Amino acid sequence: MSASAPLRSVLPPEIMARKGGAPLVVLTAYTTPVARLVDPHCDIALVGDSVGMVLHGMPSTIGVTLEMMILHGRAVMRGLSKAMAVIDMPFGSYEESPEQAFRNAARLMAETGAPSVKLEGGVHMAETIAFLTARGVPVMAHVGLTPQSINTLGGYKVVGREGEAARVMADARACEAAGAFSIVLEKVPVGLAGEITRALKIPTIGIGAGADCDGQVLVVDDMLGLFTDFRPKFVKRYAELGMLADEAIASYAAEVRARTFPAPEHGFADKVKS
Numbered sequence: 001m002s003a004s005a006p007l008r009s010v011l012p013p014e015i016m017a018r019k020g021g022a023p024l025v026v027l028t029a030y031t032t033p034v035a036r037l038v039d040p041h042c043d044i045a046l047v048g049d050s051v052g053m054v055l056h057g058m059p060s061t062i063g064v065t066l067e068m069m070i071l072h073g074r075a076v077m078r079g080l081s082k083a084m085a086v087i088d089m090p091f092g093s094y095e096e097s098p099e100q101a102f103r104n105a106a107r108l109m110a111e112t113g114a115p116s117v118k119l120e121g122g123v124h125m126a127e128t129i130a131f132l133t134a135r136g137v138p139v140m141a142h143v144g145l146t147p148q149s150i151n152t153l154g155g156y157k158v159v160g161r162e163g164e165a166a167r168v169m170a171d172a173r174a175c176e177a178a179g180a181f182s183i184v185l186e187k188v189p190v191g192l193a194g195e196i197t198r199a200l201k202i203p204t205i206g207i208g209a210g211a212d213c214d215g216q217v218l219v220v221d222d223m224l225g226l227f228t229d230f231r232p233k234f235v236k237r238y239a240e241l242g243m244l245a246d247e248a249i250a251s252y253a254a255e256v257r258a259r260t261f262p263a264p265e266h267g268f269a270d271k272v273k274s
């Protein structure tokens with residue numbers, strides 16, 4: 001997959017135009033098979049840096065590299081025919097300077113074929129967002145809880161209560177003014193998320209931010225219930241695939257031990273019948 005991939009039907013201007021319209025449906029995807037499942041139902045497939053925790057067992061998103069995002073971005077692009085891909089810029093790939101951000105965003109776009117990137121940060125990233133958008137890089141911003149900053153935030157907390165509300169609003173406004181085409185609000189209190197959504201002209205996409213946002217995003221593995229031990233309050237489980245997988249693997253193990261699998265129908269005859 002490269003930048004020579006055909007233009008996809010959904011592109012950032014269309015996402016912007018959805019402000020106030022039908023809610024935007026967003027899920028993460030990190031692999032081709034999951035991208036194929038997400039594609040018919042979603043407007044956006046987010047190749048989130050949550051891939052580090054979800055698929056690679058990392059303790060946070062801090063260790064995710066540009067190479068990982070390119071690898072998973074390519075895999076997802078192979079599975080999409082309709083939904084738009086957004087690829088996360090990983091920690092350390094954009095914060096240093098607008099030039100560093102452009103260099104790495106250009107690699108993400110050129111080496112995967114994805115038409116947009118996402119980065120975390122508000123007021124302090126506005127200059128970078130403006131630099132990127134002026135140079136052909138559509139940017140989805142991400143404010144509120146920004147997981148790449150957990151070490152300064154002190155954990156995966158709700159961000160924007162009481163004294164913090166004005167700062168989160170200022171962050172969101174700065175991203176919009178800098179040219180972001182949409183913005184993720186993560187773990188922002190419901191009332192504030194509604195206020196931000198009404199104040200901005202670009203779509204807000206909530207995760208743990210209530211129903212007033214212009215769209216919703218979840219980590220696909222969370223909503224499918226692939227983790228049996230991870231239940232954040234803001235995730236609704238639409239399936240319990242982790243439990244189903246556990247039962248299936250236990251049955252397989254029992255049958256192998258009892259020599260009831262493979263059965264005759266799973267084998268190949270020594271001679272082909274003529």
Ligand code: KIV
Nearest residue numbers: 028048049050184217
């Ligand atoms: O990395 C990710 O999956 C994200 C979403 C949770 C918004 O940034």
